[in-house]
Amino acid sequence: xxxxxxxxxxxxxxxxxxxxxxxxxxxFSIDLVDYGTIESFKPQHVAKSIEDAAQLGKYDYIVxxxxxxxxxxxxxxxxxxxxxxxSTIVLVQNGIDIGAPFVEKYxxxxxxxxxxxxxxxxxxxKITHVGHDELMVGVFHNPALEVKPQEMAxxxxxxxxxxxxxxxxFDENVKFxxxxxxxxxxxxxTVCTLxxxxxxxxxxxxxxxxxxxxxxxxxxxxxxxxxxLPEDIMExxxxxxxxxxxxxxMLVDIRKGNYIELEVILGNAVRIAERNGVDAPTLAxxxxxxxxxxxxxxxxxxxxxxxxxxxxxxx
Amino acid sequence: xxxxxxxxxxxxxxxxxxxxxxxxxxxFSIDLVDYGTIESFKPQHVAKSIEDAAQLGKYDYIVxxxxxxxxxxxxxxxxxxxxxxxSTIVLVQNGIDIGAPFVEKYxxxxxxxxxxxxxxxxxxxKITHVGHDELMVGVFHNPALEVKPQEMAxxxxxxxxxxxxxxxxFDENVKFxxxxxxxxxxxxxTVCTLxxxxxxxxxxxxxxxxxxxxxxxxxxxxxxxxxxLPEDIMExxxxxxxxxxxxxxMLVDIRKGNYIELEVILGNAVRIAERNGVDAPTLAxxxxxxxxxxxxxxxxxxxxxxxxxxxxxxx
Numbered sequence: 101x102x103x104x105x106x107x108x109x110x111x112x113x114x115x116x117x118x119x120x121x122x123x124x125x126x127x128f129s130i131d132l133v134d135y136g137t138i139e140s141f142k143p144q145h146v147a148k149s150i151e152d153a154a155q156l157g158k159y160d161y162i163v164x165x166x167x168x169x170x171x172x173x174x175x176x177x178x179x180x181x182x183x184x185x186x187s188t189i190v191l192v193q194n195g196i197d198i199g200a201p202f203v204e205k206y207x208x209x210x211x212x213x214x215x216x217x218x219x220x221x222x223x224x225x226k227i228t229h230v231g232h233d234e235l236m237v238g239v240f241h242n243p244a245l246e247v248k249p250q251e252m253a254x255x256x257x258x259x260x261x262x263x264x265x266x267x268x269x270f271d272e273n274v275k276f277x278x279x280x281x282x283x284x285x286x287x288x289x290t291v292c293t294l295x296x297x298x299x300x301x302x303x304x305x306x307x308x309x310x311x312x313x314x315x316x317x318x319x320x321x322x323x324x325x326x327x328x329l330p331e332d333i334m335e336x337x338x339x340x341x342x343x344x345x346x347x348x349x350m351l352v353d354i355r356k357g358n359y360i361e362l363e364v365i366l367g368n369a370v371r372i373a374e375r376n377g378v379d380a381p382t383l384a385x386x387x388x389x390x391x392x393x394x395x396x397x398x399x400x401x402x403x404x405x406x407x408x409x410x411x412x413x414x415x
Numbered sequence: 416x417x418x419x420x421x422x423x424x425x426x427x428x429x430x431x432x433x434x435x436x437x438x439x440x441x442x443f444s445i446d447l448v449d450y451g452t453i454e455s456f457k458p459q460h461v462a463k464s465i466e467d468a469a470q471l472g473k474y475d476y477i478v479x480x481x482x483x484x485x486x487x488x489x490x491x492x493x494x495x496x497x498x499x500x501x502s503t504i505v506l507v508q509n510g511i512d513i514g515a516p517f518v519e520k521y522x523x524x525x526x527x528x529x530x531x532x533x534x535x536x537x538x539x540x541k542i543t544h545v546g547h548d549e550l551m552v553g554v555f556h557n558p559a560l561e562v563k564p565q566e567m568a569x570x571x572x573x574x575x576x577x578x579x580x581x582x583x584x585f586d587e588n589v590k591f592x593x594x595x596x597x598x599x600x601x602x603x604x605t606v607c608t609l610x611x612x613x614x615x616x617x618x619x620x621x622x623x624x625x626x627x628x629x630x631x632x633x634x635x636x637x638x639x640x641x642x643x644l645p646e647d648i649m650e651x652x653x654x655x656x657x658x659x660x661x662x663x664x665m666l667v668d669i670r671k672g673n674y675i676e677l678e679v680i681l682g683n684a685v686r687i688a689e690r691n692g693v694d695a696p697t698l699a700x701x702x703x704x705x706x707x708x709x710x711x712x713x714x715x716x717x718x719x720x721x722x723x724x725x726x727x728x729x730x
Contacts, residue, residue: 392612395619
């Protein structure tokens with residue numbers, strides 16, 4: 101969906117890995133909300149790998165919309181072949197504190213923070229799009245760079261992304277927006293994943309009290325990070341899927357046998373809490389439990405080997 | 416296994432529900448540890464329901480060895496047709512504080528507490544028995560009855576149960592023994608269930624720190640209930656399955672799609688903590704999460720109906 105929006109206003113290369121054959125031949129099909137039905141869409145260029153895309157030239161903006169799973173693959177390392185002195189890096193990804201490794205690795209490049217509200221799913225090149233595309237774009241402030249050019253890069257990106265069908269705005273306080281989204285993602289998303297139920301069932305099955313406890317902790321951690329979220333955001337998030345037995349993204353991932361975005365959504369929040377001396381026992385325990393679940397997935401995918409004989413520590 | 420041991424010394428009726436056809440025709444087969452291979456064992460009587468067993472006469476001892484899931488079926492109500500003035504009720508079941516509803520419902524009957532260490536599994540009438548049968552028997556003290564006859568009933572039961580192959584002893588402090596077993600069951604058993612891994616993987620995947628935190632809480636709750644467990648019981652339990660990727664009982668239940676013994680193992684411990692003002696946040700959260708999981712199983716089994724449209728509370 102980002103490639104579509106960007107290609108309307110600029111020369112865009114989409115890196116399409118698992119669906120490359122489908123998309124390079126037939127394009128994406130997109131259904132429906134903002135743009136109606138689009139039978140076949142191809143951006144100006146389609147590459148099947150980061151290395152191939154790097155061969156095509158230099159990029160003003162490198163837009164990252166992948167799942168963010170640093171315990172499996174670090175995006176800041178993956179994109180290295182694409183980054184030049186002129187590149188602005190745009191992270192349209194979940195989580196909190198996700199800009200830090202980019203600012204550290206690319207101290208001279210601007211790093212932008214995109215918080216996306218869009219319900220779209222890719223089924224092998226066929227995009228089902230059921231929610232209006234809203235993108236808030238701001239800056240992961242790099243203290244080594246001046247503020248103005250960073251903000252200018254964000255505003256230019258907004259101009260490239262926005263059109264009369266979507267909503268894309270420059271967000272001066274995108275950190276607030278990230279923490280706000282985390283109120284949902286660090287709690288409802290994680291607890292649904294751990295208990296194996298959607299948000300509607302979680303409520304029917306008596307899980308909302310512990311979710312509220314976790315949300316209250318997110319508010320405290322955000323405050324310690326300089327972000328004052330209003331109390332009523334909690335009930336707003338709890339009611340945000342009303343009417344639907346909504347499966348949040350992490351539950352969808354785990355049901356598909358995929359990795360979950362644990363470290364950027366919950367791990368980073370817990371680490372900020374520890375750093376700032378904030379008590380967040382519910383978040384910490386849910387995090388510890390889901391780390392075990394993530395390792396289970398790593399074993400299934402062959403990324404973590406379990407010895408044939410159970411080892412005894414210290415022996 | 417209990418029916419086998421008891422039938423050697425007394426007239427025993429086994430109530431066999433799902434395996435009635437197999438067992439009433441061919442008996443149980445038992446393999447292996449204490450008794451070697453037994454091709455076909457039938458106790459003196461086999462009944463297919465509690466009601467049928469009640470028709471056969473009166474019982475001195477009513478021995479309950481079922482899973483204990485009071486949120487689905489209350490055992491004290493199920494056994495009612497069997498209970499007469501002379502009956503002693505023996506609960507060879509998991510959990511803490513499980514005698515209370517029996518003492519309340521049958522205030523004139525002696526209620527015994529059996530803590531079993533036996534690794535045996537019933538596969539449709541074929542019993543696989545891999546661990547030595549050790550049974551500790553004591554009294555759920557009923558303050559309305561004198562101590563002596565309660566203890567006498569326990570000792571008589573021990574004499575009926577024990578033989579030269581098993582170990583069955585009278586346990587003056589069976590409450591200690593129950594709490595001791597709970598150090599394992601309320602923590603390793605529940606956390607493995609929630610994360611979907613066996614004890615060996617839980618350790619490899621980094622889950623033991625939170626288990627230790629939970630165990631420490633069990634020790635505090637036990638203390639508030641008058642039971643002083645030694646500190647080193649924690650490491651003893653953590654190491655008790657060493658060498659095996661052992662799947663604890665609750666994990667086996669959930670993997671089979673069955674109910675878990677949540678209320679008697681963890682729910683009662685959390686309620687005792689609340690009653691006694693003991694802080695047990697880890698146990699409380701794991702309990703709240705597993706309640707959602709139990710309700711998920713209830714939905715799957717048709718015992719809990721989820722409305723077609725997700726209801727909005729207060730509307």
